[in-house]
Amino acid sequence: MRKKSYCWLAAGILLIAANLRLPITMMPPLIPWLKSQLGFPTNMSGLLTTIPLLIFALLSPLIASFGVKHGNTRVLLGSLIFLVIGSYLRIIPNSWLLLLATMLVGIGISGGNVLLPAVIQEYFPRKTVVLTSLYTFMMGFVASLGTGAAAPIAQKVGLGSAMALISLFGVIALFVWFIAIRSVPQENNTKKTTTHSARASSLLKYPLTWMITFFFGAQSLLYYSLLTWLPSFWSESGFSTTTSGLLATLFQLCGMPLSLLTPIIARKRSGMYFISCLMGGGFSIGIIGLLLFQKNFIANVLLAILLGVASGASFSMCVVYFQRKTSSVIETAQMSGIAQSCGYVLAACGPVFSGIINGWTHSWVGIFLVYTLLALIMGVDGICIARHQPLNTSIDDLDR
Template identity: 30%
Template sequence: MPTPDSSPSLPRQRHWLLALSLLLIACNLRPVFGSLSVVLPEIMRDTGLSAAGASLLTTLPIVCLGLFSAPTPWLSRRFGAERVLLLALLLIAAGTLMRATGGLAWLFASSVLAGAGIAMGNVLLPSLVKRHFAQQAALMTGMYIFAICIGATTAMAATVPLSVNWFDGSWAHALAFWAAPALLVLMLWAPQALRMHSERIDPAARAGSLWRDALAWQVTAFMGLQSSLAYIVIGWLAPILRERGLDSAMAGYVVAISTLAQLVCSLIVPSIAARCRDQRALAVGQTALGLVALLGLILLPLSTVWIWAVLLGCAQGGLFALALSLIAMRSGNAQVTAQLSAMAQGWGYILAACGPLLTGLLHQWTGSFTSSIWLVLLLSAALAWSGWGAGRNLLVQPAVRPA
């Protein structure tokens, strides 16, 4: 297994360039979501989009994360993981640029394109880390989760100021601006992706199925449920805070601070998880902290929002880092990691889409975001249950197909 120090196929300097490139790619996996949420009220005002339509707009890319995760391992085997990751960057950049039109049809189409690209990146990054950085898997996992959080935080904090100060109040051009980082990374990644040879896949490693493995489904549920709560925060926390009385810029800053707080936990949780005998207590403890913090943001005085935002970020950053770590920890090799990653992120993100969709629908039906409390409680309880199962110190066992 290649490592930065001993790979027979890549010199040391190219390994560090590979590491930097993967981290920069990770930075582009969340701006599509975070940038939209902070200007969602303006989009609804200018386009006439209903609360149900806004719920669909925020949910559609998450559904795409699930739908396009499934074929990614096959594409990786057919064309090579590095080349498929290049395609993912192209889709993210193209989908983000389409938002510049400001039309509703283009906004929905951009969500499909960008969501497809993000799905591919989500599946491929863990397997590439396990393949090229096996001896530093915990560190690299923490680093690329750190990079994901940086991208999300920057988009949430900067989209409204970009709209006001650079684009004369145009939310459409502010949203499209986030294609620029993807295009820059594309230029760095293309020469490497086209030069690399596809990894030979052991036929036995891909012969099995995880569909009948209970542990694989528990990892999938944990990934999906923590993502569901995370996308409620990404998609709806800013509108919730604005409904409670914060202005658009301040609501964006609160969400950005919450995302920024994820950075610390995203760096340390993979290492903590790797040192633990199992990860059950870690999963349940972080779930409880996230529930308390989210309820604080919805119910308690606005003077305390900064405290709850930081605590929520710590909890959700840790949960996301643990979910991705469990994909690698519960699988025995890079091929099974890619298989489990596709399953966990494919079905997981379809499950995750229910959270923001139901949040928007509940708001439309009741006229208030307070009704989402029951949804948050239900999702948190299910998350704790699945985390207790996924945190057991076991490996998934792909079922061997009969000859």
């Protein structure tokens, strides 16, 4: 493959990464417009986040299998088509169509979630660390921009135009990816299918698979729960809506440096230990600090930064484990699919049950203590994963 082809492929990977959170994070700031213009019910607003997460959980194993059968790059192209169609269907002013379009967006994002780590490992084996760093950085950075810019853009140009403008990221990604895969040797995607496809279910037999699955689920639950409810917590603590929104944006932006640096730091096992401790400690201290310093603005700024750092490191560490604890591109895709399937079930439950418990108790203490315990267990789990040898199902099958 020529150098120009690699450049197109790398650009496509980064543009797909830019669309893996943006279509979700852009929606909460637009809820006031959805309510006023569409009459979208308040009790259904949480579905705009929950539906994609449930779609991720349902489709992740299937996406990995489709990648094996039809080629990762082709499946990603199909996923982008779903993403673009869903994104622009959301512009049509109809509440039920909005939910249907959100499902299509979830289908589109699922492909990138599962297959991008495998595509990076397959086509850029010597640049895996660099591209993984850039991929996780782009995902979080563009998502943060979407959160911060959605409401101001909607104020100036209206709801439909704002959604159309932000969704252009998906159109650009589709265009670049279509060009990129025309020069990609597709036989690379499928030549090992017969050898490896039978091993997909065998990953379920390994404790390491479930350790990584819990790790992914815990960090997803913490991230999406905090993303959903921190603005409400800060508002109830006495901060203005604007200040609460700025703190929430700070929470997302401060994950950027660690999402970029984590794959580099985690090249060695000692780095994996450090990141796992940073995650467990950062989430735990940050969440307890929120309860202790509810009225202190400076303290909450620092705590938002700490929580952002922990969340940025956690997702990048998941991608590192998908790549470093497997021995082939097929295993990477299958591990990613299994972990995300179960993990996003946890993630979808987090915001919903947090809201239900808060409604019953009118307090954040119990919820935040559960988050803290989960963060500590996740940190220990991360250390155990780092100590574990990578899977190699081909050797294990021969041993049998």
